[in-house]
Amino acid sequence: MSRILILGAGTAGTIMANRLRRRFAKDVAAGKTSITVVDEDPRHIYQPGLLFVPFGVYRPDDIVRPRRMQLHEDVTYKPGAIEMVIPEDHAVLLKDGTRLPYDVLVVATGTRIAPEETEGMMGPEWHHAVFDFYTVEGATALARKLSTWRGGKLVVNVVEMPIKCPVAPLEFSFLADWYFTMRHMRDTVDITYATPLDGAFTRPIAAQHIGDLLDRKHIGLVTEFNAGRVDNERKVLVSWDGRELPFDVLVTIPLHQGAAYLKATPSLVDDNLFVRTNPATLQSTAFPDIFAIGDATNLPTSKAGSVAHFESEVLDDNIGHFLAGEPLEDGFDGHANCFVETGFDQALLLDFNYDTEPLPGRYPLPIGPMTLLGESRMNHMGKMAFKWVYWNLLLPGHTIPGIPARMSMRGKLAPATT
């Protein structure tokens, strides 16, 4: 009897449960292998859709489905909040006192925003003039605000890296430019993008391309801005080094942390409660029978659904190896693939991994149809089609035809080496 326990049934946990169910189909049906998934929230949210909620493109109902429905019926779904992992006992304790023993554990509890970590962020202006859009509640409140707003200063700020989907705040700024243009009020809105990074994006070539786009769309860029506190009375965002950004609407991407229950197992996580994970095998660096996937890891690649999907192919094999007593494969290369919505039915596409930064070119074939690091309508159509792909291909754990887990240099234009 093998007991596979998965913590979190979000993007990564759901994909893993459904893939492992397929791998061990006969054993699971015969009761020789069990696959159990724990989650505390009965709603599965299509998070990439949260970007469009503030602009009324999607309503909250369009992006939420029941969580149990996304899991194969042979997977055991255990609703409940996790209290702690006890690696020495090979068991997980839930808040209601249930004890779940495991032979292999997969941590897939993602990341949460922690606005309470920034002074004044959750003050009187929270969800009145200060908004997040990474939660259904935040995105909905922001939609209400923007639909009646008369204009003024809009500040979009990333508090600290890493955040999930590091392109989402840029996309938000581009869509804001589009939204206010369509409402014939762009000239009354001043948009500023403030980031702790020294450019518009983490890696140099993409930072240059995206910086140019911000410029063309008249979006101000403030770099190396480390937000220290929100002054609710004066409506200014103050950096640790004393710079001030006045706002009428502040859209914040608050500090991100791993799930709070991981605090109880310090040997498993880093300071931000992300699981210390082997970058190639996805095994915990502390306990051999624990693995991690998705936003919950500390790996130096984007926290994105596409990453969870690519990781799942590697983790599926490695859990097979682990349970069979075989050596693990160094299968994961950090592959990430992100559409960047730029407004007016256009989008960019980024494709990169641990070693290769996002490059210009065509994707997935040298003839396209997608364009890397350049705006196109085809990319936008890819972005909008991702919703269907997410529910129907990604979550059930299928491989996507033509898009392998490992990054390929096909179609990419390598920079001249210096």
Add this chain to the structure above:
Amino acid sequence: MTTMTLNDTTLDVDAEGYLQKPEQWTPAIGEAIAREMGVTMTDRHWVVCNFMRERYLTTGSAPSIRSLGKESGVPIKELYELFPRGPAKYASRIAGIPKPHGCI
């Protein structure tokens, strides 16, 4: 990987000048990197850099700004006075450890 020469020593660095092999570091090299970045090192700067280096060498990852602020003995506000453009980035470069993951 590229190399850089400082104090007559050849160092393995990444594209942005972060040391890739912490064992090639000495306090004098830290001092030289700081000078290049326009930072004049004081005892308080060293408290931060030593804490970061120590933590990286024992755990394999650099501390976050928040735990630096809580545990290094230098509060966050002062961290930004010492390294106005980003304590994690600047201190890790001077301390001779790779760029913190959070910056990716």
